[in-house]
Amino acid sequence: xxxxxxxxxxxxxxxxxxxxSAARDADAALLARYAAGDAAAARLLxxxxxxxxxxxxxxxxxxxxEAEDVTQEALLRLWKQAANWDEGRAQASxxxxxxxxxxxxxxxxxxxxxxxxxxxxxxxxxPSAEARLQDGARHDALQAALLRLPERQRQxxxxxxxxxxxxxxxxxxxxxxxxxxxxxxxxxxKALTADLAAQRDALGYDDDTA
Amino acid sequence: xxxxxxxxxxxxxxxxxxxxxxxxxxxxxxxxxxxxVAEDAQAYQPQPPLxxxxxxxxxxxxxxxxxxxxxxxxxxxxxxxxxxxxDPLVLIGAVELAAEDDMTDxxxxxxxxxxx
Numbered sequence: 001x002x003x004x005x006x007x008x009x010x011x012x013x014x015x016x017x018x019x020x021s022a023a024r025d026a027d028a029a030l031l032a033r034y035a036a037g038d039a040a041a042a043r044l045l046x047x048x049x050x051x052x053x054x055x056x057x058x059x060x061x062x063x064x065x066e067a068e069d070v071t072q073e074a075l076l077r078l079w080k081q082a083a084n085w086d087e088g089r090a091q092a093s094x095x096x097x098x099x100x101x102x103x104x105x106x107x108x109x110x111x112x113x114x115x116x117x118x119x120x121x122x123x124x125x126x127p128s129a130e131a132r133l134q135d136g137a138r139h140d141a142l143q144a145a146l147l148r149l150p151e152r153q154r155q156x157x158x159x160x161x162x163x164x165x166x167x168x169x170x171x172x173x174x175x176x177x178x179x180x181x182x183x184x185x186x187x188x189x190k191a192l193t194a195d196l197a198a199q200r201d202a203l204g205y206d207d208d209t210a
Numbered sequence: 211x212x213x214x215x216x217x218x219x220x221x222x223x224x225x226x227x228x229x230x231x232x233x234x235x236x237x238x239x240x241x242x243x244x245x246x247v248a249e250d251a252q253a254y255q256p257q258p259p260l261x262x263x264x265x266x267x268x269x270x271x272x273x274x275x276x277x278x279x280x281x282x283x284x285x286x287x288x289x290x291x292x293x294x295x296x297d298p299l300v301l302i303g304a305v306e307l308a309a310e311d312d313m314t315d316x317x318x319x320x321x322x323x324x325x326x
Contacts, residue, residue: 034251037258042251050247051239058237068243075247079254142228161229193225 023048027092035082050075052093052163053100059158060104062147070107074099090172097165097173101155108151145195153188160185 027048033041053074057067077099078092085092146154152174159170160181167181174181258266268274299305 035256037256037262039252039255042255043248046244046248046251050244051236054239054243055236059232064237064240067237068240071239071243072247072250076250076254079251082254083256142232162232164233189225196225196228 024091024093028087031082031085031092032087034079035085046075049078049093049096053096056097056100056158056163057104059143059146059162060101060151060155061107062143066107070100070103074103091169094169094172097159097163097169098175101173104155105151141196141199142192145192145199148195149188149191153184153191156181156184157188157192161189 027045030041030045030048034045050071054067054071057070057074058064061067061070074096078096081095090098146158149157155174156170159165159173160167165173167178167185170181170185171178174184176184265274268277297305
């Protein structure tokens with residue numbers, strides 16, 4: 001299966017910097033080796049899957065400590081499932097994204113008892129400070145705008161336009177139909193565009209330089 | 211105020227560029243997280259069955275093949291030993307085949323030869 005299915009939507013540029021199909025095959029092979037007791041496979045799987053889980057959790061939550069918790073918990077669930085893994089049921093990375101997305105939703109629900117200001121402000125804990133500096137001003141602005149999106153739109157936009165997943169896979173991860181994913185990403189992009197334009201206008205941020 | 215002007219193709223392009231930048235610079239995992247995840251992986255890893263561990267310990271399929279060959283050969287020699295015994299010392303050129311009788315002291319089988 002090609003990495004990016006058309007999904008019957010309007011054509012738009014989608015990043016394809018990662019060979020998802022080959023990655024899935026490699027993940028499946030490693031998971032089988034892990035379940036068979038191969039110690040090297042355990043280390044390789046951890047190294048392959050953790051960064052993806054952490055990146056998604058961090059972008060959705062905007063908080064390094066929470067993203068760390070989510071990553072460790074999601075992978076712990078994968079290790080526990082490995083012995084009974086049904087390869088035909090789900091791809092390991094899709095399954096993991098789904099667990100991460102659900103754990104992020106739980107974290108965001110927990111926050112709802114906190115004041116809204118705390119949710120809107122992008123958290124900037126110590127572990128993420130260095131990464132933020134590396135990403136540059138445009139990325140910071142995007143991250144801040146992502147955190148202002150409604151949660152489902154945020155998850156869909158991140159999975160589609162930053163992680164580069166196909167709509168069908170995102171539908172599986174978010175447990176919705178493909179049309180709902182298209183709607184979520186379209187509304188999310190529209191809101192982001194307006195938000196970033198407003199920020200640039202307010203801060204005099206010139207977006208042409210990066 | 212200038213929403214009509216701002217919502218132009220240029221803005222859409224800028225968003226794509228921002229996605230590209232985010233894609234190129236994923237959030238970096240904090241120190242120690244990968245090690246903790248790997249520890250969990252090993253702690254919850256299913257143990258392979260005993261036969262598979264032995265199989266791996268002797269070198270997998272190649273090791274097992276070698277063991278089977280050596281065992282079969284040894285079994286065969288046990289039943290039908292070669293008519294002319296193969297002396298490893300002769301093979302490496304340490305002694306002459308004809309001098310076997312002179313080697314009884316060295317080989318420590320003299321008692322057998324003398325009695326026989």
